[in-house]
Amino acid sequence: MVPSQAPSTPLQLSGGGSLRGTVGVPGDKSISHRALLFGAIAEGETRIQGLLPAEDPLSTAACLRAMGVEVSPIQAGGEVTVQGVGLDGFQEPAEVLDCGNSGTTMRLMLGLLAGRTDRHFVLSGDASLRGRPMRRVGAPLAQMGAVIHGRKQGNFAPLAVLGQPLRGTTIRTPVASAQVKSAILLAGLTASGPTTVIEPAQSRDHSERMLRAFGARLDVGGPGLTEVTLTPGSSLRGQTVVVPGDISSAAFWLVAAAITPGAELTVRNVGLNPSRTGILAVLEQMGAQITVLNPREVAGEPVGDLQVSHGPLQAFEIGGELIPRLVDEIPVLAVAACCAEGVSRIRDAGELRVKETDRLAVMARQLGAMGARIEEWEDGLTITGVTALRGAAVDSETDHRVAMSLAVASLVAEGTTSLDRPEAAAVSYPGFWDDLQRLRV
Ligand code: S3P
Secondary structure, eight states: OOOOSSOOOOEEEEOOOOBEEEEEOOBOHHHHHHHHHHHHHSEEEEEEESOOOSHHHHHHHHHHHHTTOEEOOOOTTOOEEEEEEOTTOOOOOSSOEEOTTOHHHHHHHHHHHTTOTTOEEEEEOOHHHHTSOOHHHHHHHHHTTOEEEEHHHHTEEEEEEEOOOOOOOEEEOSSOOHHHHHHHHHHHTTSSSOEEEEOSSOOOOHHHHHHHHHTOEEEEESGGGOEEEEEOOOOOBOOEEEOOBOHHHHHHHHHHHHHSTTOEEEEEEEEOOTTTTHHHHHHHHTTOEEEEEEEEEETTEEEEEEEEEOOOOBOOEEOGGGGGGSGGGHHHHHHHHHTSBEEEEEOSOGGGGGSSSOHHHHHHHHHHHTTOEEEEETTEEEEEEOOOOBOOEEEOTTOHHHHHHHHHHHHTSBSEEEEEOGGGGGGTOTTHHHHHHHHBO
């Protein structure tokens, strides 16, 4: 959870200087959640290497423990073991399940709990999470027979799940969302027949890859791999999962090096799943100097090292099916746009309004305070570069990706940036401030 209740001291970030060296980013957040959750519903032990030791996965682990799942302590660098309780083994928790700041925890868990008959679960989280829409998961689950109650016609947490027998069905989702897709597929594991999810564009496919590795039967097809069918009946078996570094965390270093004069960085062990690599496509379109070294496959996910150096950048235009492939990188891309020659346009990104904060409004407000020429639209941003940013008093507004994006902006700003609520970074990247200090020259 973002410790926003305790007032923190703003962080002073001086502009200028450069970046040099090698950094290994922490484990992928999406894969970490899934490894814990799928390990919990499997038979036998799951061993997880490289699990992200940050607040969001800790929320998932705490919820699982509250339902009787043994999860070993989560420490940086250590292996984590999960003793699976099987598809229907969760105990009814005595207390509210606290999902903290984590949308993935709440949404995937709704899918996992909806079919646990004769059990009652209540899920809640911090102020940000309690303001995020949950009907996008509740409505399709209701089509399968789920009973979920929440504030404002079931749209907001706290949510109560009254476990029911579920039936398989075909569901067309209005937005491309891996959280929604995954929740439906997880509910489908114990439904009475096959469950098909059809998305408007492909969202990240970590659930499909990992469920298959655990032994589930999944068929993926349709135009652009937008249709996934899960056929229930197989039990899941505990696995060894190796979590690659998170490309969404690497994105801060990729943009930082691309915009900072003289910079040269290598980011090691980055997950390069094609449903996540939109950031590389855009940086390439901008003319950034990025090389993929040592491409390899680790536990069913493509991985590589990324070498990036500073150079002149051109404006970019993004929208449509590319957006789900870089949805979490848009805040830092907005920073890159300030340093690129010309007018950059981000469209079809209305989903950013329902992330940990309204990221379109927050980035327009905070980068605007640093002198960015940034215009906010209903579904995107228009940013004119190159703009000389200036140090200012800015605020993460409790959003981890905003905190780190503003830190990247501060590197090229004239003078000192004072960043309020920097501790939000710990939601996905606890060592970010130490890495930043170490890489600066
Ligand atoms: C995630 C999916 C994305 C992403 C989030 C993690 C996941 O959300 O923004 O940070 O792990 O499935 P949506 O599925 O809502 O787009």
